[in-house]
Amino acid sequence: MEKKDIIQSFKDSLFTGLIALALFGPIVGLRTVSKGEGLFITPQWGVVFLLVGLCILGRFLININSARRTEFKIFSTLSSKFSSITEDKAKHFAITGILFAVVFPFLPFTDRYFMDVAIMILTYIMLGWGLNIVVGLAGLLDLGYVAFYAVGAYSYALIATTFGWSFWICLPLAGVFAAFFGILLGFPVLRLRGDYLAIVTLGFGEIIRIILINWYEVTNGPDGITGIPRPSFFGLPFKRSPDEGETSFHLFFNLEYSTMHRIVFLYYLILVLALITNYFTLKIRKLPVGRAWEALREDEIACKSLGVNPTNTKLTAFAIGAMFGGFAGSFFATRQAFISPESFTFIESAIIVAIVVLGGMGSQTGVVLASIFLIGITEMFRDLEQFRMIAFGGAMVLIMVFKPKGILANRKPTILMHGDKK
């Protein structure tokens, strides 16, 4: 490394500092505080200088590192070790993970907060697995996946509040409705690919949300739907004092009443739903239709030349992906007991796509790791209020820098001729 290089990289990092100053100066430096009758500006130049200094230092280190033309050894060994662990012991890893998930509610440190976060992560894992069929396997970039989540949630909420049917009847119905919307979206976008497809699906997601806001007579508009029935344990509700002629869960099992019963039940419910999604995806991937999805992702023209019907293949991918989104949506509705269009904004779609892409397209375990990493880190920094989105962004950047193809980017063939060599 020459002296000239060092001076060059130093100049470059100073320039970076200048850009950082221009950005952080007004955004962080000038803080508005409302005091009494008006807004006042409180400058916080100390924080700005700290941030700018960090940028300069970081840029300088990156420059020097790239000039050496070698990677930081720690990172490369870490990442290769990580992939070797997960590849070789994928099965053990999965079984341990599922076992841990099963005993999780009974671990000593598990409290209400942990359970809520775990339920949220599992919901995202399920959504990620559902979207993985569309994005990871069939290669159709769907930026409006939250639309199916919304359709599932609203179908469940409307059916349950109008007809009073039980969760176990509404759940499949919500899935069917969502699948129907998946096909509805599928038809106009059949001819589109790549960026064009992404834009149209993004628009579809917004259309659904805006319909939910404006169709006041049915969806109750921005006020949302309240009083969505909670799920019952095979007919036993989780109530402190059940209605006449009803037995509630804690009375039936002779337990002390606790709100945790319902939370734990919800936890197992989403765990089972997510595992069903996973099992289904792993199975269908090895069937002709799954192979056709992947072939379509690889080369659509070659598919046509082999007699694979691209229309049907794409529509099944959209429908099945949407169906799982719908299941997750009805779970969301029954958990919250209240839904409004605000829960189904574009950022939700973006997070789910981020989970699938960062997990490694098509990798089921990758989705789990990415969900835990992204949602977990965001939750860990909840105390930082609005800055926690920085943690989310930071987590994404970290994965992109060190694992540009996703956390687990290895694809295993769906069928082997010579058996597993290992």
Next chain:
Amino acid sequence: MSNLLSVENLTMKFGGLTAIDDLSFDAQNNQITSIIGPNGAGKTTVFNCLTGFYKPTNGQMFLHKEYSKISLRKYTDFKIAYVAKVARTFQNIRLFPAMSVLENLLVAQHNELMVASGYSLFGLLNLKSYRDKEQLAVDKAKYWLDIIGLTHRADDNAGDLPYGDQRKLEIVRAMCIEPRLLCLDEPAAGLNPKESAELNKLLKFIKTEKQTGILLIEHDMSVVMGISDHVVVLNYGKKIFEGTAEQTKNSKEVIEAYLGVDE
């Protein structure tokens, strides 16, 4: 030997450009028919019309079955391969690079496997009837891999194979749909002499052992002259000559088209 394909007065216009102009020719069963011509003569356009990627402006294409004939114009898109059983390969190889060699060959048998899996239902239930059918499909794939000597690489990604092997794999993938007519678009492009010789052997095998007619676009004259039973020469979308390989070699029109006329 019987008539397999007859192309009658085929015309394809792109705006003002006439890519194929009133082309008629026949191809026979169990024969290799080569279409040759200088660059831009319209050879690949003929293929694209035959395999449903383009809809021709004019003309008819018939595929003869034992007692009937079907018009290829009626089928578009994937139905050419699915219903009419016309398979093709591409000038720039179009494998599924991130899928294994075996998976590539199974996708080619998609439609039979789809029915066998009860449109996924039997497959999800893991019924024996489906597993048996899948095993048959794997056996068929193995049969073809044995022929091109790639069985040991069946579980590797198709994109990781050497170029010559990818060419051969694309051909046997097309053969897995059990086509009646196989259209090969420059299969020898980029192959070294040894690989070309292997290709010749493979094509001769398909011609003699399978009930398949082969239509071949090729620039490599060692391939064309070595294996063609019949040669059609195109220039500017028109047929300028038709005959055996030997006749073509000595044809004045063909030499003029390739080398120009002595002024």
